[in-house]
Amino acid sequence: MRYHVGDFDKDTLLRLYELMLKPRMIEEKMLILLRQGKISKWFSGIGQEAISVGVTAALKSEEYILPMHRNLGVFTTREIPLNRLFSQWQGKASGFTKGRDRSFHFGSQEHKIVGMISHLGPQLGVADGIALADLIKKKKRVTAVFTGEGATSEGDFHEALNVASVWNLPVLFCIENNGYGLSTPTKEQYNCEHLVDRAKGYGMESRIIDGNNILEVYSKVNELCKALRKRPRPVLLEFKTFRMRGHEEASGTKYVPEKLMKQWAKKDPISNYEDFLLDEELLSKKEIEALRSKITDEINTNLEQAFNESPMESSSSKEIEDVYQSFDYKNVKPNKETKNIRFVDAISEGLKQAMSTHDNLVIMGQDVAEYGGVFKITEGFVKEFGKQRVRNTPICESAIVSAGMGLSINGMKAVVEMQFADFVSSGFNPVVNYLAKVHYRWGQNADVVIRMPCGGGVGAGPFHSQTNEAWFTKTPGLKVVYPAFPIDAKGLLTTAINDPNPVLFFEHKGLYRSIYGDVPENYYTLPLGVASLIKEGQALTIVTYGAGVHWALETLTKMPELEADLIDLRTLQPLDWDAIYASVQKTGKLIILQEDSLFGGVASDIAAQVTEHCFEYLDAPIKRVASLETPVPFAKNLENEYLPKQRFEESLKALQAY
Structure with missing residues (x-):
């Protein structure tokens, strides 16, 4: 493997070596812990460290980067404390997800890292949004997002590239082409010679980079970042590399020909770069040993800290509370005009x-x-x-x-x-x-x-x-x-x-x-989760929303003798259960109207909740009225039959007479 030193000084050359060595040594330790049952799963990036490290090192610390499973070098290069990474992988509180998600499925605003989700493709569009915000705020920044060659078949990949190109977003789309999507070889995934060939269809620039050559990765990405900060635009990068371990460790590598595995083993990004530094007398074996010893001590110290941490504890209320970010609703009152x-x-x-x-x-x-x-x-x-x-x-x-x-x-x-x-x-x-x-x-x-x-x-x-x-x-x-x-x-x-x-x-x-x-006329707000009581009566309760409110009002005009509570839910999540329960406890009868088809709709949950919480107040079976269990038809007579308006009037009369 050839390394072109160019304008790199010694400190940079040695720093890149250390930045690659650390994630490799962490991975080797994790593979041991995996066999010991101390972590649950591992996606190995062994053999691909040059990509994660080289791209991250070329970005500024305030620029966002969106990695994937095999990008441990992104996290270590951004200097996330190892004890927090280790706690994350054990599902402990010092991690980043409070035990709610595993491995690299997390982000950190402090480190400007946004982790992936298992559906892969959406993070490419997320990178577009991050870059768009930088453009609007006139910040000269680059966003880098990773994907594998397998995920380039997803529609999200093509959509994100198209949007980035149309909007001239400064995004580096980094494809790690490591030969296999789990066990499926590239020849069964796409039929173009190189994945970067697709860039032409989107009017984008593209580059092929040797993903196992740290100096090529760092120098080319660094050069591109400088250019994109000056003239924003997306670039598609294809890093040619190989996955030396299974998709995840349980997968193994039996599907990989032994000859191919040996061929890529000779291209190992760390051992080759290490030999280069030794040959150039920029590094000695004694210094390598000292560096390895330092990293080993750092790993062990932080592992001990993570192991000694108590298991994650929570409660049902805390879990539910964290589903949403807290929202301090400000009531802006409407004026009289x-x-x-x-x-x-x-x-x-x-x-x-x-x-x-x-x-x-x-x-x-x-x-x-x-x-x-x-x-x-x-x-x-x-x-x-x-x-x-x-x-x-x-x-x-x-x-x-x-x-x-x-x-x-x-x-x-x-x-x-x-x-x-x-x-x-x-x-x-x-x-x-x-x-x-x-x-x-x-x-x-x-x-x-x-x-x-x-x-x-x-x-x-x-x-x-x-x-x-x-x-x-x-x-x-x-x-x-x-x-x-x-x-x-x-x-x-x-x-x-x-x-x-x-x-x-x-x-x-x-x-x-x-x-x-x-x-x-003025700007005002209304609270979510508060229903509106439009009509009041003792006979029964009508709960509905949307167009159903107007259907119910029209029906009630035909039945002036019926005095009913008519509740317009207004919001369905959160839902005003108190308003529903209070009305049912008063009237003893409930009918729920929805435009959606019946099965699995909002009415079903309301009926179930009222049955559970207000059963002793009910004087009649709860009625649900909804559209037919068909798609919505076009012809007017068919659509009228589909919609529940007429059936609601019949059901309302039946409930009144019960």
Whole structure:
């Protein structure tokens, strides 16, 4: 292996050697501990240290780096205390996840490291968001994100590269091409000669780098970082290397031809570099022994500290408390000046006033800029706030949700518009596996609101009519808001944006231009988790939300003799259980109306909870009314049959007569 010293001084050359040697020696110790059952799992980076160390050493300490399983050198180069790493791998309190996640599934704002999730691809979009925040804040920084050659087949990889290229984001996309995705060789994963060839399709620069040559990695990445800080743009890097151990230790390496293993063993990045330093008389064997002894002592001292730490302890209340970042709700009261506006106008007004309140808020979505969105909610926003903060996106929901996560990591807020709530399925993974879990896992909040135009009754068919809130109320870590009136829509939206946690904000399309209301002109907030009692009566309790509120009101006008409590939930997570229980305890009867199909919906959980907590107060079976168990049909007569409006009236009469 050839090493070109170039302008490197002796201190740098020796420092790079030490930076590689430390993670190698830690790994060798971890493999022993794994066999002893003192850690649960290990993903080895032996043979790939030059990449982790070289890339990290080329970055500035304030620049974010997003590593993967086999990038221990990232963590040690950023000088994370070893006792904390060892505690992390044993699930102890001094680690970074309070025992809630293992190995390298964590981040550290102090060290500007953002760890990966097992779904791999979303972290590439997260890097886009981090880099976007730096651009908006005019900080001349680079973000580096790692992936393996296997994960380049994921859609998130292609979406993230496309977004980074279109937006000229200063991201280094680092592919560690180590020959195998678990046991699948590269020839079965892609059909191009080099993975960097894909960069051409995205209008990106690319480089192939010898991933086992520390000086080549460090010098080329350092050169690129300097260039990207001056002229921001993404670059795709392919590091040619090899995985000398199994995907994880239980996998083994029997699927690797012995000849190939021996061939790559000769390219070991540490032994070759060590021989080079000895040949150049920059290092002696005595100095190597002393260095190894120093690292060994450091490892053993920190291991003892981690082993002596007590096992992680917690409680149910503490675990639940940590699902969300604490939110100190500030009640901003509405003024007396109101105007009668549509539901859609209230949302637009709330969003605009939030943009004025938070200068770190970015709106992203398809056609949201000059066009104003398909529902014209952001019309005129570009003129007022500029294209940096009101951003048209390519059609790549997953990467944009992930980018929202990256903005939050780098100190900004994001509102992501799903053109239709149905389309969130294309971005489902980062919503439920990244945004929802990130605070519970390592204390990082996801300051992201996802706007969800939803609902039927407008003849839009199966792909533009779903009301899919139940997908998200099931997922711990998400908040779900679903207003029915303009005044609530505005106040709840501003609160959702203030809230540092991820919020799914559902907006029924059928209400956009059909429902009017008097809405305060000023910026104001409404609390999440507080239902609205719209009508009061003794006969029975109606619980609903969204368009269901208006269906219930219309039905009650046909039945003037029925005096009922009508509860508009307004938010589904958190949900106002106290309001429901108090009403049921008063009336003794409960009917729940939802537009979503019946099975697995919000109504089912409300019915179950009321049965558990208010059974002795019930004078009749709880009724649930919902749409048919079919996709939403297009033809008006079919859609009318699908929706529960008529069935609600029949069920309400039956409950009244029970």
